[in-house]
Amino acid sequence: MAKEKANRKRCVQVKFRLTPEENAVLQKDVKDSGLSKNDYIIKTIINRVGLSVLSCEREYCGNSVDIHFMLANKRIGYASCLFLRNIKKIQVSSFYVIKPFQDIGVEEKLLQEIEDFADMNQAESIVAYPGAEPYCPTEWKSIDTQTAWYETNGFAIDHMIYGTTPCMVKQL
16 A cells, blocks of 8 residues: 555656667666666666755654655655753754665755754754664665764764764864
8 A cells, every 4th residue: 555655656757768788888887776776767867956856844843853855755864853952952863864865965955954953943063973773774874984974064073982983063
């Protein structure tokens, strides 16, 4: 039933013709990506057209927000944050983008939503903890890769938790 509902939302079919050489390149690229042909083509279109094809849904509850980036009815990115009023910090409790849509700018759009939430609450910093993301339905990046991404986006390691998980802080 859920698959039928998903297919009803994806009702636009795109047909195109390829030469045998173009098809061979497409087949190789799809195989190398590890994605289904459909996901590979959608990711390629998003890369070309831009992230404006995604919708952002925000669910506010008291001093927290859940942020969902959706492509049709598929959640491709998610973040959950809590505003700690007494210390003016935003704590990121969940943050992921599913594998087929990583590294095309969705992570940065999620971070911008978190920063907007921080601005709305006049927070002074954002705290995040790279590492395993239990809610992510696909494979996620290594902790070192995540830490490097946070550093690229203005975070610094504040301290280590149990010597393995960095506590990343961005001052606003």
